[in-house]
Every structure is written in structure tokens, then in C-alpha cells.
Amino acid sequence: MLQLSFLPPFSSVLRAAMDLIISGQILGNLRASLIGLAIGFGLAVSSGVMTGLMMGRYRAVETMLEPFVNAFLAAPRLVFVPILYALFGVGRGVQVGIVFLSAFFVIVVNTMGGIQQVSASHVEMARSFGAGERQLLLRVLLPGALPMTMAGLRLGMGRAVKGMISGEMFIALFGMGALLRTYGSRFDSAKVFAILLIIVIVALVCSYAVALVERRLTRWMEPAA
Amino acid sequence: MGRQRGGPVIELRNCSKRYPSQLGQAAVDALEGVDLTIRPEEFVCLLGPSGCGKTTLLKAIAGLVSLDEGEVYIDGDLVTGPGPDRAMVFQDFALLPWADVVTNVAFGLELRGVPKATREKKAFELVQAVGLAGFDHHFPRQLSGGMQQRVGLARALAVDPQILLMDEPFGALDALTRRLLQEDLLTLLDRRRKTVVFVTHSMDEAVRLGDRVVLMTPRPGQVRDIVEVGLPRPRPPDLEKHPRFAELLEYLWQQLREMRP
Ligand SMILES: Nc1ncnc2c1ncn2[C@@H]1O[C@H](COP(=O)(O)OP(=O)(O)OP(=O)(O)O)[C@@H](O)[C@H]1O
Ligand SMILES: [Mg+2]
Numbered sequence: 001m002l003q004l005s006f007l008p009p010f011s012s013v014l015r016a017a018m019d020l021i022i023s024g025q026i027l028g029n030l031r032a033s034l035i036g037l038a039i040g041f042g043l044a045v046s047s048g049v050m051t052g053l054m055m056g057r058y059r060a061v062e063t064m065l066e067p068f069v070n071a072f073l074a075a076p077r078l079v080f081v082p083i084l085y086a087l088f089g090v091g092r093g094v095q096v097g098i099v100f101l102s103a104f105f106v107i108v109v110n111t112m113g114g115i116q117q118v119s120a121s122h123v124e125m126a127r128s129f130g131a132g133e134r135q136l137l138l139r140v141l142l143p144g145a146l147p148m149t150m151a152g153l154r155l156g157m158g159r160a161v162k163g164m165i166s167g168e169m170f171i172a173l174f175g176m177g178a179l180l181r182t183y184g185s186r187f188d189s190a191k192v193f194a195i196l197l198i199i200v201i202v203a204l205v206c207s208y209a210v211a212l213v214e215r216r217l218t219r220w221m222e223p224a225a
Numbered sequence: 226m227g228r229q230r231g232g233p234v235i236e237l238r239n240c241s242k243r244y245p246s247q248l249g250q251a252a253v254d255a256l257e258g259v260d261l262t263i264r265p266e267e268f269v270c271l272l273g274p275s276g277c278g279k280t281t282l283l284k285a286i287a288g289l290v291s292l293d294e295g296e297v298y299i300d301g302d303l304v305t306g307p308g309p310d311r312a313m314v315f316q317d318f319a320l321l322p323w324a325d326v327v328t329n330v331a332f333g334l335e336l337r338g339v340p341k342a343t344r345e346k347k348a349f350e351l352v353q354a355v356g357l358a359g360f361d362h363h364f365p366r367q368l369s370g371g372m373q374q375r376v377g378l379a380r381a382l383a384v385d386p387q388i389l390l391m392d393e394p395f396g397a398l399d400a401l402t403r404r405l406l407q408e409d410l411l412t413l414l415d416r417r418r419k420t421v422v423f424v425t426h427s428m429d430e431a432v433r434l435g436d437r438v439v440l441m442t443p444r445p446g447q448v449r450d451i452v453e454v455g456l457p458r459p460r461p462p463d464l465e466k467h468p469r470f471a472e473l474l475e476y477l478w479q480q481l482r483e484m485r486p
């Protein structure tokens with residue numbers, strides 16, 4: 001039988017990773033995870049930036065929503081899994097929901113902060129050239145908030161991956177989290193570490209992708225000396 | 226150019242502005258009963274001590290602040306907000322840091338829905354006109370203060386306003402850069418007939434540039450005196466040698482000194 005070695009040698013972790021890849025377990029589950037991540041994160045970015053924009057621009061919206069945002073930001077994300085479970089049943093809904101909830105609030109808070117930091121003189125300048133409210137939002141406030149928004153996206157991506165894995169472990173149906181749980185319950189530490197390794201690599205690639213977009217969009221900024 | 230003579234008249238009637246008290250601070254009376262008529266195609270300089278309400282007055286003409294009393298009329302039409310007949314140049318330049326020079330210059334046109342190709346062509350011409358040829362795709366942070374304000378000026382000229390509102394545009398620049406920009410501004414305006422309202426702290430600048438100098442009192446700002454400059458145009462390079470120049474500076478200085486609290 002298996003021996004309980006919590007720290008398997010790296011070579012056996014790599015071998016386990018190869019086994020998992022060759023057997024096709026990684027590919028299918030990774031695909032399931034990434035689809036959920038893409039949908040949940042995409043929803044979080046679009047609605048989070050929108051919400052942050054509104055909260056940053058309009059005092060009334062900020063006053064109304066801020067307590068909720070702060071509460072959700074502080075709450076441990078796993079708390080939402082049973083709620084999502086009740087809402088969507090077992091399946092994609094829980095996974096997408098947890099990814100969304102993990103990323104949404106950081107993106108909101110960062111975007112809001114970025115909007116509020118946009119210099120009043122830029123707003124006044126735009127108004128003097130006849131900008132309407134919509135133009136002000138899209139041409140001045142959003143681009144001005146972009147560095148903060150992008151930092152929010154980067155934080156959000158990290159949280160999204162963590163949330164996704166926890167959610168998948170909870171529902172144990174598909175995704176890298178489910179795979180982790182399967183081998184975890186078998187105490188197959190080489191496989192567990194192999195899966196973790198792959199998750200970490202995927203998380204790094206995702207963060208890197210966000211960072212790439214960030215760098216492209218904020219090239220105008222002064223590099224810190 | 227086929228432009229008609231006779232730009233708009235700007236009339237300020239009994240304009241008062243009070244900034245309401247905020248966070249326990251006392252309310253500020255920035256303007257009190259300002260009456261002023263600015264003639265078509267005139268270059269008017271507003272001169273007065275710091276905090277006397279010059280920026281407030283300029284923003285009232287721009288339609289950026291609401292007055293508590295009185296009105297601003299442009300060619301008889303009540304000003305209720307910003308309009309395409311006016312463009313502003315700001316003391317802090319207010320360039321968009323994420324946009325390159327051409328995009329900044331084209332910003333006013335962009336807001337007006339001018340197609341990209343058209344507005345960039347226009348912006349490109351103005352970049353040349355203000356002496357920034359070759360810097361089209363630089364970002365504001367890559368430019369000196371003087372160059373940044375040239376961009377600010379080009380942006381205002383790009384929308385071809387009848388009225389140019391300038392709030393201490395050269396106040397943040399060193400003396401040499403300032404003189405060069407003053408000269409270039411006059412040259413640029415030679416070929417474009419505009420009404421200019423120019424706020425400044427500098428008596429020298431007011432006299433060099435203006436047709437008239439409006440002297441304002443300390444807060445709450447009122448018009449204390451209006452001085453006809455009466456120096457020849459185009460202004461000769463050795464304007465300092467003109468007897469009228471020294472006379473005007475002396476007079477303005479006397480007036481400002483008397484206002485000292
Ligand atoms: N948004 C504002 N809220 C409250 N008070 C203001 C505001 N803007 C200006 N003030 C006050 O109104 C007065 C006039 O301000 P304004 O900026 O018009 O003066 P200024 O003549 O342009 O001064 P400076 O020469 O220093 O630029 C000042 O005392 C200022 O503190
Ligand atoms: Mg001012």
C-alpha cells in the first residue's frame with residue numbers, strides 16, 4: 001500500500017504530473033476550470049469596472065453600496081459556496097459564481113479609488129471643451145483610473161484562481177479543485193503536489209496575462225525610478 | 226483667411242460669486258458686483274492680487290461656475306455652460322497623461338465627434354504651428370513645462386474658438402520660456418482673430434500682451450480700474466524702451482501698492 005510521505009521527491013511529483021497529463025485527467029479538468037475562470041472573471045471585470053465607475057463618480061451610489069462591498073470584501077469566500085450551491089445546484093454555476101465573487105469586489109474598490117483620484121483639473125478641462133457626462137466617464141475618468149483598475153484586475157485574478165479551486169474542491173465534480181480533492185482523499189501526495197504545481201503554473205500564467213495587458217495599457221505612465 | 230471681422234462681445238453684468246462654507250470653513254466671497262464689457266477681438270488682461278477671484282471670473286465666462294448674482298452674456302446670449310465659441314488654457318496645463326501630443330491637441334475635436342483622420346490632421350497642423358514639430362507622439366511627461374503649455378495652447382486653438390480664455394497660462398514657467406511663449410502667442414493670434422481674456426499676476430506680462438488691463442481689488446474681487454495699454458501692434462521687440470511701457474508699469478504698481486491690505 002501507499003506510504004504516507006507528505007513531501008514526495010520532486011522527481012516523483014513530475015512523474016505524477018506526467019501520468020496525470022497522459023491519462024487525460026489534467027486536460028479535461030483544466031479545461032473545465034479555465035472555462036469557469038474565464039466566464040467568472042470576465043463577468044467580474046465588466047460589472048466590477050462598471051460598478052466602481054458609478055461608485056467613484058456618484059456619491060449617492062457610493063454611500064448606498066459601500067457597506068456591502070466592504071462586507072463582501074472581508075467575508076471568507078468559502079461562505080458563499082453553500083449559498084451558490086442552493087442557488088445554482090451542483091455544477092458550473094457554483095464555480096463561475098465563486099470566481100465572480102472572488103474577483104468582483106477588489107475590482108470595484110480599486111476602480112472606485114482610481115476614479116476618485118482623477119484630477120479635478122482634468123474633469124474641468126474636459127467640461128470646458130464641452131464633454132457631456134458620458135464622455136467624461138469614458139474619455140477622462142475611466143482612462144485616468146486605469147492604473148488602479150488594472151491593479152484591481154491583477155489582485156482579482158489571484159483571488160479568482162484561489163476561489164475557483166476552493167469552489168471546485170467543495171462541489172468535487174469537475175475542475176482542478178475536484179481532481180485535487182480526489183487524490184487528496186487518497187493521500188496520494190505525489191499527485192496532489194503535481195496538481196498543485198500545475199495550478200500554480202496556471203495561476204502564474206493568468207496573472208502574467210493580466211500584467212501584460214496592464215503594461216500595454218499603462219505604458220504612458222512614468223516607470224518608478 | 227475669409228473670417229469676418231468683429232468677434233463677439235462679452236458682457237459681465239453685476240457678477241457675484243460666493244463659495245459656500247465647507248467642512249466648517251467660512252464661506253468665501255470671490256466676486257462682488259463685477260461689471261465688465263470685453264470688446265470684439267480684444268486682448269484683455271485680468272490683473273490682481275492672488276485669491277481675488279480672477280480664475281473664478283474666467284470660469285464664469287467659460288460657463289464652468291454658476292454665479293450667485295449677475296450674468297455673463299456673449300453677443301447678447303446668456304452663458305449657461307461651456308460652449309464651442311470658447312476654449313480654455315489652464316495654468317496647470319491639464320494635459321491627459323495617457324494621451325500623446327496629437328491626441329491631446331485633438332481632444333476638443335474628439336469630444337465634438339470630429340472623425341479621427343480629420344481631427345488628427347488639424348491637430349498635426351497645430352502642433353507645427355505652436356513649434357512642436359516632431360513631438361507628435363510624445364507623452365506629456367516627456368515634455369518640458371513650456372512645451373506642455375504649447376500643447377495646451379494648440380488644444381485650445383484646435384477647436385477654433387472665437388474666445389480664448391487663458392488662466393495664468395505661463396505662470397508656471399521660467400522667465401525665459403515665458404517670454405518666448407508670450408511672443409509666440411502674439412504671433413499665433415496675429416493670424417487668428419480672437420477675443421482673449423488672459424489672467425496674470427505679472428504687470429509686465431499684462432502690458433506686453435494686452436490691449437487693456439483690468440485691475441481687480443483683493444477679495445471679494447471687483448473691478449478697480451481699467452487701463453488702456455495703447456502700445457503699438459505688432460508689439461516691437463524692444464517694447465521696454467517705449468516710454469509708455471514704463472509709465473504703465475509704474476501706474477499699475479502704484480495701484481496695486483495702494484490695494485495692499
Ligand atoms: N471651488 C472652490 N471652493 C471654495 N472656495 C474656492 C473655490 N475656488 C476658489 N475659491 C476661493 O475663492 C477665492 C478666489 O479664488 P480664485 O481662484 O478665483 O482666485 P485667483 O484670483 O484666481 O487667485 P490666484 O491668483 O492665486 O490664482 C479664493 O479665496 C479661493 O480660496
Ligand atoms: Mg487663479
